[in-house]
Amino acid sequence: METLLISCAVGLVIAFVVSFSFRAQLKSVHFQNEASSYLREDSVNVDERSEYYTYSTRSVRSNGNVSGKNTINAHGGFDGPGGFGGPGGPGGSIGF
Amino acid sequence: MSELKEYKCPCCGGGIEWNAKAQKMKCPYCDTEFEPETLLQYDKDLSKLEDDDLTFENEANAGWSEEEQNKMNLYVCQSCGGEVIADNTTSASSCPYCGNPVIMKGNLSGDLKPDYVIPFKYDKKAAKAGYQKHLSGKFLLPKVFKDENHIDEIKGVYIPFWLFDSDVSGNVIFDATKEIVHHREEEDIIETKHYNVIRGGSVSFDNVPVDGSTKMDDALMESIEPFEFKEAVPFQTAYLSGFLADRYDVDSEASKKRARERIIESTISEFKDTVTGFDSVTTKDTSLKFSKGNVKYALYPAWILNTTWQGKKFTFAMNGQTGKFVGDLPTDKTKFGGLFGVTFVAITIIMYILLKLMGM
Numbered sequence A: 001m002e003t004l005l006i007s008c009a010v011g012l013v014i015a016f017v018v019s020f021s022f023r024a025q026l027k028s029v030h031f032q033n034e035a036s037s038y039l040r041e042d043s044v045n046v047d048e049r050s051e052y053y054t055y056s057t058r059s060v061r062s063n064g065n066v067s068g069k070n071t072i073n074a075h076g077g078f079d080g081p082g083g084f085g086g087p088g089g090p091g092g093s094i095g096f
Numbered sequence B: 001m002s003e004l005k006e007y008k009c010p011c012c013g014g015g016i017e018w019n020a021k022a023q024k025m026k027c028p029y030c031d032t033e034f035e036p037e038t039l040l041q042y043d044k045d046l047s048k049l050e051d052d053d054l055t056f057e058n059e060a061n062a063g064w065s066e067e068e069q070n071k072m073n074l075y076v077c078q079s080c081g082g083e084v085i086a087d088n089t090t091s092a093s094s095c096p097y098c099g100n101p102v103i104m105k106g107n108l109s110g111d112l113k114p115d116y117v118i119p120f121k122y123d124k125k126a127a128k129a130g131y132q133k134h135l136s137g138k139f140l141l142p143k144v145f146k147d148e149n150h151i152d153e154i155k156g157v158y159i160p161f162w163l164f165d166s167d168v169s170g171n172v173i174f175d176a177t178k179e180i181v182h183h184r185e186e187e188d189i190i191e192t193k194h195y196n197v198i199r200g201g202s203v204s205f206d207n208v209p210v211d212g213s214t215k216m217d218d219a220l221m222e223s224i225e226p227f228e229f230k231e232a233v234p235f236q237t238a239y240l241s242g243f244l245a246d247r248y249d250v251d252s253e254a255s256k257k258r259a260r261e262r263i264i265e266s267t268i269s270e271f272k273d274t275v276t277g278f279d280s281v282t283t284k285d286t287s288l289k290f291s292k293g294n295v296k297y298a299l300y301p302a303w304i305l306n307t308t309w310q311g312k313k314f315t316f317a318m319n320g321q322t323g324k325f326v327g328d329l330p331t332d333k334t335k336f337g338g339l340f341g342v343t344f345v346a347i348t349i350i351m352y353i354l355l356k357l358m359g360m
């Protein structure tokens, strides 16, 4: 019985993918998000680059299940390495 | 600590408070803690950003001369209100947007004259061939749709576009993450480190087009892009001979919002390309300043075909410069259902046999 259910589920997913990809062939009208075709040649100039660590979240995964416990620790400063597993407060829940 | 009360949590956006017990800034919503210096740094990044500003100057805003006006006729569609322009040698009889009859209305006094035009490179024959090719090889297209087409009504239309040039400069802040997996005996601990990544610089854009006609579907016009402005020539009425030209009804002022959206997206994407070495990068904040803005008015060539099928309107367009052909097509619901059913049954049977063979 379980085998049949798994087979049906896989069949359903693949049938969705196949039929909707065939239907996507019929759609060709979309807004453009960007204007990259109109970028002036050699005009991109990124001269300011910086980054710094802000905070961390942690989650525990066991046997493929995610339980949402996270502990947070943060250090300021540029390119701070950041700490791991410091004394954080009781964890909130951040999923994937 | 009242001066810090406006800090927003970089993690969830909630307001951050000083937590006396932990001696740290703490978000009461998600419990994330921060060193005050981190927040000060974040505050500094934000405060140095400038306000958005976009002004464009019209390169030319000449009207039509009296001689030109005498050579041109304005037609209006009794059905959809669409307005088209044609010269004396070309008579417009039906509306390129809805196919209904048009009547002559008057002249173009008061209208702006286009600065540039890209002449048609693909003729009607090529447009018809483009349509046939667009319909071929599409399994779910109803067969009757192909048989019932009114391909002879495909029309060459010059579409009014506002072309925007601009330099953009400023900063974008990204939230970038690195994931570290710590393997323990019975579980994995996934640590996601967040970084504020700041990129600043400048980018320039030339001739970002925005369709100046409300009758012409904006998504359809953006779908036949890009147009190569390099091939544009100063406008002359002679280019209109044999074609229709749509009359603009959206001015450059109203169109610049769209150009601006696309320019901002592109600028963010150029800056984002320089952020490497992370597992994810999302845009957090932008502050971009536009300068050296300029706007031109141009006519771009398109072949337009309207058909109605089962009470629904379908519009097709071909870029008259590049030959790119677009237009959504109807789905044959019976074929779609059949394809879905057959795939579902076939895959289910195959999976079942495979799983049985594997001993499940």
Ligand SMILES: [Zn+2]
Binding pocket: B009, B010, B011, B012, B013, B014, B027, B028, B029, B030, B031, B032
């Ligand atoms: Zn928060």
Ligand SMILES: [Zn+2]
Binding pocket: B077, B078, B079, B080, B081, B082, B095, B096, B097, B098, B099, B100
């Ligand atoms: Zn009409």
